[in-house]
Amino acid sequence: MNTNNYFLSFRTAVVSKKMHLFVMRQLAPLDITPEQWAVLSAIKETENTSQRILAELTEKDRPTVNRIMDVLLRKELVKKCVDEKDRRKTIISLTELGIKKIEAISLVIKKALTEMFKGLTESEIEHFLSTLQLIEKNIEE
Template sequence: MRQKFDEFSFQTTKIAKKMHLFLSRNLADLQVTPEQWTILNIIHQKAPISQRELAGLSEKDTPTVNRIIDVLQRKNLVIRETDAVDRRKTLLSLSDKGSELTRILQETVEEACKNMFAGFSEQDLQTFATLLNQIENNIE
């Protein structure tokens, strides 16, 4: 016998995977993964930011963030600088190339989201966000 919430759990997982794949495909031409996009976007909004703060905001563990930052730095998108106040801390910001790419990525992600949520009213989207937040609060 199926449990009451089996279908919700299955469908949520399935749709989350499809949404991630959809975004991956939209970002592929720019040679950026959704995970890299997340990091670039947070740095764009919060720079200069420490790797620890970035890990917290992205809800990723520190080693994962460090690996993503290493890749972004090799692509010349991110700059690492030692904090003048606390030399143990590394601060991150976007390079000029990273800033330009992030602007393009913002437009690309916005267009992908418009396609993903086509047919939804503003009220639908607000309700959806409220429901997702409630689920997240229940889990935490």
């Protein structure tokens, strides 16, 4: 085994945890976790979606998305309605409060990402993302 590859894997895991904690600290004053933000963001992008689709988009299992949805419902950031076309289906959408919260969160996330990626060019970020996607593809094959 190439020790550099092992070290790269270890460093990637460490940096991932640090990035998560950094974002968590930035979002804490808004009473939102990164996981809740991921679900809210997916709801905003898809508009009127289902929990199954949210689980796929956020790459989280259904029970996790269900727990996050319970919290977001209690915070009155999202609402559930029965689908008029298929009454077995529940549609999830943002409330007015949820829309406003996303606007505030987006500003915090943008600032956090700017700070996190300070010193990197757009090209370097794109190359890094491309590399991560290739590694992910290799793992999934």
